[in-house]
Amino acid sequence: MADVYDPFDPGFQADPYPAYRRLRDDDPVHHHEDPPFWALSRFDDIWAATRDAEAFSSARGLTFYPDEIGRLGLAPTIVMLDPPRHTVLRRLVSHGFTPRRTAALEDMLREFARSRIAVMEGKAADGEVPDLHRDFSSPLPTFALAHLLGVPEADRARFDPWVTALTTLQDDGFDMKAMKGGAVEAVAEMFAYFTDVIAERRADPSGDLVSALTAAEVDGERLTDWDVLGFCFVMVAGGNDTTGNLVSHAVALLDGDHAQRERLAADPSLIPNALMEFLRLEGSVQALARTTTRPVTLHGTEIPEGEKVMMLFGSANRDEREFGPSASELDVTREIARHLGFSSGVHFCIGSHLAKLQARVALEELLAAHPNIGVDLERAERISSPFTRGWVTLPATGIETA
Structure with missing residues (x-):
């Protein structure tokens, strides 16, 4: 059934929103049998859970699979730590990864976005069908992250296989026997690569983010090699496909409402607010897990201590209790006081x-060059994942050539 919550069902993954609504209305503290976990679907419940790290711990992983990081033989990264250690690491990382450092990328990002638009135009002129996701949305965050981390242009092609490997392992439940296409080897290659980069930057700092992280110091404490390596891992694993999918989702949503697309093309100052609406409606990260450190009772149901709890961000961000009766509709001028597109x-x-900068530049350039940009959903291919929502291929329409 379309309104049954089954994170592994291809029908659910194609359109999870009817099932989310049914959970919100009838089963806001849902218990899933196999694998065992609980699912929260209402905005207020998830907002509160994300802000209660004492009761909802990140230290046992972010999926409903047991010991996902342990199965890879890795130490936990910053996203899998709780305060107080998380607080210390975040302060240190923030000293290197500043908004000013990110903002300095804008001119290069804009030039790169224009070059990728030219690639799509060239394909269209040759009678080929350009792919918005592969030709434009996905290369943009690869360029940004590689530049930030000081990865030479010749090495940037490695990023996509690394991200694919991590997604494959995640969707296989981090089961080494079920791995596909050398996924574990690809992850090991990524760690080896950045281990060498960190050693080089400690010996000979440059102006990149890795150099800034190795030099960051707060109250006499500095980041270890593992801390920096873990942050590089998080940036590549968590910042690459999520940002690319945000751009692709935005174009797809606008293609469903040409009046709002025309409004953004005519007034690009509306794009920053519109980005929050795109992220609310079609978040790349649909769900992440926490683990209860004590019994928690919600809506008359007790979740025992030590249980995995999936926070269904994709459901919460369409909750009518928070966003009103038009919660499932696109409104690029919607006033959004809070949402969970970036967690909380x-x-x-x-x-x-960084994500907002990339998406803003991408949409500004796309709509300026091709105000009728759209997508062919009939020929598109979605990724298959119980945790994320995005694209493998997304053929573009509306690319005009001279």
């Missing part, structure tokens, strides 16, 4: 300013 609380996305 101590784990609010540390790269949110």
